[in-house]
Amino acid sequence: MLRLFKSYKNKSDEQLMVLVKNGDHRAFEVVYDRYAGRMKAFFYRMLWSDDTMAEDFVHDLFTRIIERPDVYNADRALAPWLFQVASNMCKNAYRKRQFEMDYRDQLNGNHVHHPDVDQKMDEKILKDELHHRLNDLEEDRRQLFLLRYQQQLSIKELAAVFETSEGTIKSRLHYIKKRLLKSMSADQNVMMKENGK
Amino acid sequence: MENKHSEKLDHLLTTKRYDELTAEEREWVEAELGGEEVFHPLSHIVKTAAREEKMAVSAHVRQSLVTRMKSKHKPLWVRVLNYKMPAYIGVLLLIMGIFVVFFAVPERQVIVQKTVTIAAEPVVDTVFIVQRADTVFLERIVEVPVYLSVHQENKKPQEKPVELSGQSLADHEEWTDLLVRMD
Secondary structure, eight states: OHHHHHHHHHSOHHHHHHHHHTTOHHHHHHHHHHHHHHHHHHHHHHTTTOHHHHHHHHHHHHHHHHHOGGGSOTTSOHHHHHHHHHHHHHHHHHHHHHHHHHHHHHHHHTTOOOOOHHHHHHHHHHTSHHHHHHHTSOHHHHHHHIIIIISOOOHHHHHHHTTSOHHHHHHHHHHHHHHHHHHHHHHHHHHHHHHHO | OOGGGHHHHHHHHHHOOGGGSOHHHHHHHHHHTOSHHHHHHHHHHHHHHHHTSOOOOOHHHHHHHHHHHHHHTOOHHHHHHTOOOOHHHHHHHHHHHHHIIIIISOOOOOOOOOOOOOOOOOOOOOOOOOOOOOOOOOOOOOOOOOOOOOOOOSOOOOOSOOOOTTOOHHHHHHHHHHHHHHO
């Protein structure tokens, strides 16, 4: 039994996914153990540092693998594919959130009182420096930043996730760093002004 | 900051502090980024992100997914055994099964052993046995001319055969031995 599990752990992601397609639940468990933590960390940062939402998204992502394993092409590396699916799920979440915010704005315009849960959440998040920096970035760039520096994906893998060339990825990363530097220098200026007062 | 050096810069940002950089690296970073005041905060953000590579996921999420996986890919016999149906359908199926076994399935063929006598004509054939002779009988006929001198007086030839009167059987045998030796 121990040897059986050991052999599963020695298999590559792609070999395990072939077994998952054939309904091997042990292979699925190994894939889950390899990626669930990483996926949660990614979702957590992408989805407004909401722990519950991040876990729900991890659950949804792996449910997709169970229900439709044929969507995964075994010729591709698993990690970029998983993060690509996760990125698309985040995009849908952003769209949904935007729709909800518009709806709330509309209700507020009609002078209907609603507890602003999102605002509370944002206040909590603003204390987190990393989130503060990521907030300065657009959704796509935030994804790219997290996949590169949080999930340590290579330039080649990122190119596969975003379906673009490696040159474009490098150029976007360069822009992100520039943006972060700009935002940091702006914050420093504000602090200096505050200290001067 | 040129994007062609992106990976090298990322490596330095994620692995080193500014004071850990070699003189050469420090010179390069200053040219690319602009010095410690830029390297330090950027490195801090990147390292913070890298520290969060993984987060613990609740055990119930795993349990729920594994249960789902197992239930989706149950073996056929488990699915058949766990198949839910009303009791009356089960009883009907049972009755149909019994009916099929007793009436629809043809009787089993039994093999009976019988002895049958067949009148077959005997086959007669000729067998030649070649056997070498082991005893050879040799027979020799010896013809010995016997000249007898007989005094014939002017008598008519006697028609009677010559009689060897006065010869005993012992004389006769001596004659015979003599004749054989002569041969």
